[in-house]
Every structure is written in C-alpha cells, then in structure tokens.
Amino acid sequence: xxxxxxxxxxxxxxxxxxxxxxxxxxxxxxxxxxxxxxxxxxxxxxxxxxxxxxxxxxxxxxxxxxxxxxxxxxxxxxxxxxxxxxxxxxxxxxxxxxxxxxxxxxxxxxxxxxxxxxxxxxxxxxxxxxxxxxxxxxxxxxxxxxxxxxxxxxxxxxxxxxxxxxxxxxxxxxxxxxxxxxxxxxxxxxxxxxxxxxxxxxxxxxxxxxxxxxxxxxxxxxxxxxxxxxxxxxxxxxxxxxxxxxxxxxxxxxxxxxxxxxxxxxxxxxxxxxxxxxxxxxxxxxxxxxxxxxxxxxxxxxxxxxxxxxxxxxxxxxxxxxxxxxxxxxxxxxxxxxxxxxxxxxxxxxxxxxxxxxxxxxxxxxxxxxxxxxxxxxxxxxxxxxxxxxxxxxxxxxxxxxxxxxxxxxxxxxxxxxxxxxxxxxxxxxxxxxxxxxxxxxxxxxxxxxxxxxxxxxxxxxxxxxxxxxxxxxxxxxxxxxxxxxxxxxxxxxxxxxx
Ligand code: NAD
Numbered sequence: 001x002x003x004x005x006x007x008x009x010x011x012x013x014x015x016x017x018x019x020x021x022x023x024x025x026x027x028x029x030x031x032x033x034x035x036x037x038x039x040x041x042x043x044x045x046x047x048x049x050x051x052x053x054x055x056x057x058x059x060x061x062x063x064x065x066x067x068x069x070x071x072x073x074x075x076x077x078x079x080x081x082x083x084x085x086x087x088x089x090x091x092x093x094x095x096x097x098x099x100x101x102x103x104x105x106x107x108x109x110x111x112x113x114x115x116x117x118x119x120x121x122x123x124x125x126x127x128x129x130x131x132x133x134x135x136x137x138x139x140x141x142x143x144x145x146x147x148x149x150x151x152x153x154x155x156x157x158x159x160x161x162x163x164x165x166x167x168x169x170x171x172x173x174x175x176x177x178x179x180x181x182x183x184x185x186x187x188x189x190x191x192x193x194x195x196x197x198x199x200x201x202x203x204x205x206x207x208x209x210x211x212x213x214x215x216x217x218x219x220x221x222x223x224x225x226x227x228x229x230x231x232x233x234x235x236x237x238x239x240x241x242x243x244x245x246x247x248x249x250x251x252x253x254x255x256x257x258x259x260x261x262x263x264x265x266x267x268x269x270x271x272x273x274x275x276x277x278x279x280x281x282x283x284x285x286x287x288x289x290x291x292x293x294x295x296x297x298x299x300x301x302x303x304x305x306x307x308x309x310x311x312x313x314x315x316x317x318x319x320x321x322x323x324x325x326x327x328x329x330x331x332x333x334x335x336x337x338x339x340x341x342x343x344x345x346x347x348x349x350x351x352x353x354x355x356x357x358x359x360x361x362x363x364x365x366x367x368x369x370x371x372x373x374x375x376x377x378x379x380x381x382x383x384x385x386x387x388x389x390x391x392x393x394x395x396x397x398x399x400x401x402x403x404x405x406x407x408x409x410x411x412x413x414x415x416x417x418x419x420x421x422x423x424x425x426x427x428x429x430x431x432x433x434x435x436x437x438x439x440x441x442x443x444x445x446x447x448x449x450x451x452x453x454x455x456x457x458x459x460x461x462x463x464x465x466x467x468x469x470x471x472x473x474x475x476x477x478x479x480x481x482x483x484x485x486x487x488x489x490x491x492x493x494x495x496x497x498x499x
Pocket of ligand 1: 230231254255306471
C-alpha cells in the first residue's frame, strides 16, 4: 500500500457508474501477452482525487516482473521487426477504432483516477487515439534514400530499421495520450516495448493494453508493468543491455537520471520534460482572444500540463484590464468532481500538489502580488484548488522559476519587447511560448526570439498529433508526433555497393 488515503467525513462517493468502468480494467502485470499478479503479490492503491477514495488496487511490479518483461520484448524483437508495415499499420488503426468506440468509458476511468473533467477526458481519449491513427498512416511510409558517391564509384543505399526494444515511461497528467504518443510510433516502426505508466494513474494505460491485444498486437510486443517504486522496474530495464531506447515524459529531474543510465549503454533517448511557458500579451492584441487563450493554456488539465502558461507577461497599458477579465472568466468556472455534469475544473491529482500550489501562491503574495481571484482551496473534500489570478507578480517570486502545476495565473506587467524577451527566456526550460499580438512582424520576430520548441501565436493550444511536440534546453530531447515522430524509433543503415 503506497498511497495514504484520508477519508473525510461526508466525502461524496465515487459514482457506481465510474466504479463499474474502473472494475472492467485488468489490473495485473501484462507480460508476454498474459496478465498475472506481480512476482511479489503486492498491490498498490489508486485513489480518486475528487473523493479521496481508493477506487482500485493494481499489481505492484518489481525487479522480477521487470526482468520477465524486458526478456519478452527482447525475444520477439527480431520477428516483430520483420512484420509487414501494413500489418503494423492495421493493428494501430483497429486500436484507434476500438478506443473511439469506448471513448466514454475510457474517459470515465481517466476522470476517476486523475480528476480532469469528463469533457476534457473525452478530449484526451480522442487526442490519444489520434496518435494511433496518425502513426498507422506513418507505418507504411517509412522511406529510405539512394544516392551515388561523389566519385561515382559506389551506390549508397539508405534504409531504416527499428531501433529495438524500447523503455517507455509516462507521467500521470495525460494518462492515455502520453502513452499512445510513444506506443504508436514504436509499433509503427517495428519496436517492442516495456512500458511503465505513472503509479497515480495506471488504469488508463492498463486499459490500453487490452485494446491493443484485441486489435491484434502479437504477444510480447507490448509489456506493461505498473509499480509503486519506479526505479525498481525502470532501472533493471535500463541496465538490462536488451533495451536500445528510452522514451520518457516527466520531470526534468527524473529525465536527467534516466539519461545518466542511458549513457551506460549508449541508448537512444527521447525526453519530454518540464516547462515554464511564457504567455505574452502585447497591448495591440485582441484582448478577449488573449483572455480565451489564457483560459485554455492555463486551465486545461487544471493547469497540470507541461504546456501550461506558467508566467503571463502582459504589456503594462492592458495588464490590469487583462487580469480583471481573466479573473472574471476563472471565477465563473465551476470547480467540482470531474465526473459530474457542468464541472469545468477538477481536483489536483494529490494532496502534495495542493500543498505545493498553496506555497507558491503564499510566496508570491508575500513578495507583493495581489490576489484578484481564488488564492485558496475550497472547503470541501478532494484535492481542489480555486482558479486563481495574481496581479503585479514580482519576477523574483518562486512561481516564476518553478512549474506551478495548478490553476494559478500570475500576471506580470512589462514595458518593452526587449524586456519581455529577456524575462521569457530567463529560465532553464524551453518547451512552449504563447504570443498574442496583431502585429504580424512582431509575431514572427518574437516567435523567433523565444527559446522554445513550440510557439502558439494567438492561440493557447499547440498540442496536435500532426505537430512535432517537444522542447529545447531543460525541456528535453527529440520530438513526438508529426512527420518526425517515427524517426525517434528508427535507426539508419546504409550499404555501400560498388557500381
Ligand atoms: P515524474 O518525473 O515524477 O514521473 C514521471 C514518470 O517517471 C512516472 O511514471 C514516475 O513513476 C517515473 N519515475 C519517477 N522516478 C523515477 C526513477 N527514479 N526512475 C525511473 N522512473 C521514474 O513526473 P510527474 O510528476 O509524473 O509528471 C509531471 C512532470 O512531467 C512535469 O514536470 C511536466 O512538465 C512533465 N510533463 C512533460 C510533458 C512533455 O511532453 N514535455 C508532458 C507531460 C508532463
């Protein structure tokens, strides 16, 4: 038992419908096409953050399960690499159809284990499925190249091969999409997989395993081990000498640890790490559009997103009006159990997250910020935090240099383009930046000046399966999705053939 659960008197119960959806999910370790208990027989709790109730227990994997999983992935790699691209494509396409056919049920499971409102969970299920559809189309487009050496004496024939067994590790905030964004291209490329989802939200990923089997994925290609102690499973995979690649989404701190381990075996590495997104509003922006952009970039997933607007820089003449309008929008949102109709903002994922958000708000206020709305947790069970707007935030406040991961929008006034460029780039991270301006030249100029992997120009949403998602600096290595997404799972080989 790894999750301490406090039952508060009068806590609203998880609905029977949600519990029924959760009860359908297989909760063992999934190795070589079979579900079983973990080697130790231990299980860990999954908690509904809206009610603080234990909703399921899941097999708690350890080193022995990890060993079996990576050996299965290693055993079938060669055979899997030889399958027809069309076969891999069709498995992904069938999985896409199955996910969409079960969109409501999967969304309910996700809401119940993670907290996000049901409508957002449905959106994530569709987004997650889309990675399978996208990569089903890419599986049959893995190309190569052919050329002649400069002296005309040799042919150069370039082919692409699957990189080999992959270690996939994902976070809790997008429980399904973070998995499909890796599993989709791995399957399309012909790689086998050992997969460890986040222990706070294992159920969505476990449901995915059954879907892929139903879609026809051969035994051993996907192995899923959940655990309450990540390193007890992931470290044996990294040290196995069998895995050839690691693809990780999560915090920069853990990403760095995995890169150190990957270095020991010179493994290919893709890292989708933290962010500290600047959201910049110039005085010439359409302010209402900027406010809507901020609602999307800040409130999606209760602010628990690597892409969340973390620092809202607003040009001084419109800063007050922007903060007021944003506060009006956020204060009107309904906070509650994501499974209930009409909820806009669900709970944070766990109590620890709530404590951190409150500390960051308190620090900003101590350093001179004004609370325009919110600023505290509502009096009710569940890990809820009220949507919050802070005005006149000092650039020295802790939330300027840390991921807030909560529904808190700090507004920082600025004067000039040069100043905001310097402030926006003054962070180790470089995932995404948002810009609101009606000046085309400024939009391009600022888009180029921001040290990030992705820019939203007059939009608060950048994530899309057709786009190369990823960051620079401490935000990671590599890209997921788009045309390049599959390349992360392919190796180049060339043959020199005399003419
Ligand atoms: P986390 O780094 O704590 O955990 C991520 C995963 O790593 C989990 O599965 C966890 O169990 C596992 N893990 C933890 N310690 C490990 C270890 N020592 N060895 C191997 N695996 C280990 O992050 P989190 O709290 O789950 O997620 C939030 C973080 O993820 C934020 O920093 C957020 O910005 C980032 N994130 C990034 C992206 C992106 O695409 N760039 C997307 C979503 C989330």
